[in-house]
Amino acid sequence: MLVNFTQLFQDSWNFIRNQKQFVLVLTGAFFFLSISMSLINSILLAPMPIVTDMEQFKDPAFTEQFLQAQGTKQNIFAFVLHQLIFSYLTCWGILSVHHISQRTYHSLTQMLALAFRRFPGVIALSILITLPLFLSLANLITTMTMQTSPSFFSILVPFFAIFIFIRLCLAPVSYLITEQRLSESVSFIWQTGIKRTMTLVIYCLIVYIVFQSIGQRLISLASNIPIAVITNLIIAFISSFTLVFTYRFYTMFIQKD
Incomplete structure (x- = not known):
């Protein structure tokens, strides 16, 4: 079936x-996540080095390397934590949209329980379809960096x-709202x-x-706290709309002519 994006x-x-x-x-859930992660980032990225040997920090090169390493680990932790929570909210949102549309929402x-049950499979599929892209781009960037x-x-x-x-981007959605196995999705x-x-x-x-x-454009406009709150609310709404849009697209896409 042809997808009419205007109708979508x-x-x-x-x-x-x-x-x-x-x-x-x-x-509200997406907004709370955004605000919470901003607070977590501000805490994690604060300079709180654990010093075991003060003599080591007399070397400026060691000090710079230590702080950079700590920052990298903290950034990775914050990123992974955010992605996991965001992915779970996404699972819950799409499942809810599905059951509301099917008039089976209870x-x-x-x-939340259904989302939790299907969440590991969704993560596995997401890694499956994104890992080749990340690895190939990382390899290309490394090659260019080494000139x-x-x-x-x-x-x-x-x-x-x-x-x-692109071909498998809907596989996590299919797995989430059906009883299919990973390979079947x-x-x-x-x-x-x-x-x-x-x-x-x-x-x-x-x-x-x-x-x-x-x-990203809205984030760049957040020059103070009130504007940051407003922009985060708008971004949270866009995230909600994206889930509805994704589910509607999926239902249209899988329909046969």
Whole structure:
């Protein structure tokens, strides 16, 4: 079935208007996560070195290396923590949108429990489809940093990884809202996407480029606390809309002509 993106936006907005209470809760959850992670980052990135040998810090090179290493570890921890919580909220949000659309929504606790049960599989699929992309880009960046000429293979691999990501980007959604196994979700989305890659490309451009760019632009405008609160609220709403948009796109995409 051909996906009408204009209709898709309209359907997503209608859901937002008709389910104001749920959208408010979901947006509030994303907003609370954003504020909480900002506080955690401010704590983790504060200079709190644990000194065991004061003589070591007489060497400026050691001091700089120590602080950089601590900052890197803290950044990685904060990033992983944020991604895990954000992914869980995403699972809960999409599951809730699905059950509301199917008129089978019962309670918040039920949706949280269902999301928790499917969460490990969603993470596994997300890693499966994104890891090749990250590894290939990291390899390409490393090659460029070392000022060596990249091989034809190292240039070609990122494009292949992007293709895999685009073709399988809906696999976590399929696994989340169905009773499919991991392999079945991958196979189902791959088969469904045959000769429809351009539709998936448009979806990825909207979700991962347009929506993300809007969010980054809003973050850059946060020059003080009141504006930061407002921008985080808007970004949280965009995250909620993205989940509705993703679910609506998935339901249209899997329909057969």
